[in-house]
Amino acid sequence: MAGVLVVCxxxxxxxxxxxxxxxxxxxxxxxxxxxxxxxxxxxxxxGELGAASTVISAGCSDDFNPEEYAAAAKSAVxxxxxxxxxxxxxxMGYDIANPLAATLGIPLIAYCTGIEPEEGAFVCTSSLYGGxxxxxxxxxxxxxxxxxxxxxxxxxxxxxxxxxxSDLGAVDTPGRVRFKQLIExxxxxxxxxxxxxxxxxxxxxxxxxxxxxxxxxxxxxxxxMACSRPLVDAGWMPKSRQVGKSGMRVKPSLYIALxxxxxxxxxxxxxxxxxxxxxxxxxxxxxxxxxxxxxxEDLFDVCEELIEELx
Amino acid sequence: MRFAVLLKWVPDLVEDLEVDDEGTGxxxxxxxxxxxxxxxxxxxxxxxxxxxxxxxxxxxxxxxxAEKMLCTAIAKGASRGIRLTGGSSLDTAGxxxxxxQALGADTxxxxxTGVQSVDDRDGQLGPVLAARMGLPCVSVVSxxxxxxxxxxxxKEYSGGMVAEFEVDLPAVLGIQAASEAPRYAPVxxxxxxxxxxxxxxxxxxxxxxxxxxSITGMAQPESGGGAKxxxxxxxxxxxxxxxxxx
Numbered sequence: 354m355a356g357v358l359v360v361c362x363x364x365x366x367x368x369x370x371x372x373x374x375x376x377x378x379x380x381x382x383x384x385x386x387x388x389x390x391x392x393x394x395x396x397x398x399x400g401e402l403g404a405a406s407t408v409i410s411a412g413c414s415d416d417f418n419p420e421e422y423a424a425a426a427k428s429a430v431x432x433x434x435x436x437x438x439x440x441x442x443x444x445m446g447y448d449i450a451n452p453l454a455a456t457l458g459i460p461l462i463a464y465c466t467g468i469e470p471e472e473g474a475f476v477c478t479s480s481l482y483g484g485x486x487x488x489x490x491x492x493x494x495x496x497x498x499x500x501x502x503x504x505x506x507x508x509x510x511x512x513x514x515x516x517x518x519s520d521l522g523a524v525d526t527p528g529r530v531r532f533k534q535l536i537e538x539x540x541x542x543x544x545x546x547x548x549x550x551x552x553x554x555x556x557x558x559x560x561x562x563x564x565x566x567x568x569x570x571x572x573x574x575x576x577x578m579a580c581s582r583p584l585v586d587a588g589w590m591p592k593s594r595q596v597g598k599s600g601m602r603v604k605p606s607l608y609i610a611l612x613x614x615x616x617x618x619x620x621x622x623x624x625x626x627x628x629x630x631x632x633x634x635x636x637x638x639x640x641x642x643x644x645x646x647x648x649x650e651d652l653f654d655v656c657e658e659l660i661e662e663l664x
Numbered sequence: 665m666r667f668a669v670l671l672k673w674v675p676d677l678v679e680d681l682e683v684d685d686e687g688t689g690x691x692x693x694x695x696x697x698x699x700x701x702x703x704x705x706x707x708x709x710x711x712x713x714x715x716x717x718x719x720x721x722x723x724x725x726x727x728x729x730a731e732k733m734l735c736t737a738i739a740k741g742a743s744r745g746i747r748l749t750g751g752s753s754l755d756t757a758g759x760x761x762x763x764x765q766a767l768g769a770d771t772x773x774x775x776x777t778g779v780q781s782v783d784d785r786d787g788q789l790g791p792v793l794a795a796r797m798g799l800p801c802v803s804v805v806s807x808x809x810x811x812x813x814x815x816x817x818x819k820e821y822s823g824g825m826v827a828e829f830e831v832d833l834p835a836v837l838g839i840q841a842a843s844e845a846p847r848y849a850p851v852x853x854x855x856x857x858x859x860x861x862x863x864x865x866x867x868x869x870x871x872x873x874x875x876x877x878s879i880t881g882m883a884q885p886e887s888g889g890g891a892k893x894x895x896x897x898x899x900x901x902x903x904x905x906x907x908x909x910x
Contacts (some may be wrong), residue, residue: 643890655900
């Protein structure tokens with residue numbers, strides 16, 4: 354059987370948006386039947402996966418386990434023999450898609466934002482080099498493609514229905530990776546997901562001592578401070594302020610990005626902000642693609658002038 | 665206990681990237697490269713975990729940057745540096761093939777590498793390597809603790825959620841961030857290592873491992889596609905006034 358198999362992702366008892374983004378994309382490709390593999394008790398909610406004609410129920414624990422979920426996905430591929438397997442380009446997806454393609458001996462395309470079928474092959478566009486290059490790859494089916502979040506509209510795949518459910522049965526694994534517990538994020542002193550205005554800083558801020566100028570601006574705008582990943586890793590900002598793929602997903606009325614280049618991992622966490630203003634000295638920075646307003650200037654010059662003006 | 669850390673030399677994204685004449689690659693002439701930042705975190709995590717009598721071995725493919733990466737790793741505290749020669753391909757499939765050969769020539773308890781790199785178009789090295797070597801793997805790891813023959817690792821999910829796993833060793837970890845910021849190696853110390861330490865070599869045999877796909881095009885996304893570009897402070901203040909935040 355040809356067609357597309359979507360590997361569903363869930364967290365905290367619900368399907369993730371990326372699941373519906375992939376289902377919508379799978380339907381639009383028109384390369385055969387769309388099936389979806391759902392893990393553990395999530396298969397009981399097959400009615401939410403109406404964009405698929407078949408839901409494959411993988412008898413796994415509800416909590417993600419790299420070994421178990423990769424083995425179940427492989428078993429689902431062997432059962433359905435799809436031309437294309439879509440997996441989320443997420444933390445969980447990394448540990449499913451890579452072993453899946455490697456053990457099946459089929460190609461994998463990562464960080465994909467778009468797919469076009471072309472004479473038995475798939476032309477995939479990937480966002481590489483921190484979002485600074487769009488790379489087109491041609492890959493023959495069967496192939497595994499990892500889809501970046503936010504590249505497609507989740508509503509296109511959010512279709513109620515009654516797909517047929519087929520049971521994959523229990524999955525046998527060596528049990529070398531054991532899930533222990535899920536830890537909720539520490540909200541820190543401020544919950545930035547509730548902030549109305551955010552001043553977010555990135556690597557362009559330069560050094561730890563230079564953060565002050567952004568803090569001064571945030572004070573004047575009655576905004577909270579946020580940041581991209583590298584500043585947390587450097588120990589300059591607390592984890593509770595991190596926006597992006599492995600940080601918080603924020604939707605403020607105004608997001609001011611200072612010295613943030615706009616890697617896909619960061620954009621995933623802030624693209625739904627009502628208004629985005631980006632200030633970055635690199636006029637080619639990908640952040641300007643998602644921003645409503647941009648200034649290709651030195652962030653310190655702009656901040657200092659703006660602070661003077663506001664005072 | 666023996667730790668392996670896999671290092672990769674990648675374009676520095678601070679630089680302006682341009683497409684090469686063939687239109688299928690990044691123009692590397694005059695382009696500055698650096699150690700993949702996630703690999704730097706993987707190295708730091710290994711150095712933090714290593715105790716007395718433990719060994720941290722840094723491995724990378726021969727070529728530009730190899731000596732600098734390995735000597736810097738030793739200057740930071742790694743015990744040995746191995747340069748892999750004869751590897752045919754720089755995509756993830758090729759790297760996994762080369763590294764699996766070198767790692768298979770010795771015994772390692774924990775293999776650490778960066779969770780991803782800026783150019784890993786055909787997949788992330790950690791889990792591909794693990795699948796090839798038949799080892800368990802956890803990616804996007806930001807905390808690691810060792811307890812006997814197992815590792816306790818924290819894997820990051822979206823929204824700041826973290827899952828804790830216990831993993832049997834030997835295992836591969838894709839490191840997102842070390843528990844502490846990567847340490848700095850003074851230039852003088854790196855130079856001293858370059859002058860006094862002999863790097864090891866391992867000859868890889870070509871197996872023709874390939875990604876199974878080809879790059880047919882490369883282009884910079886249109887810049888400023890969405891943003892209305894402002895040219896002065898007055899325009900910025902006007903926008904802020906319009907939004908009612910000033």
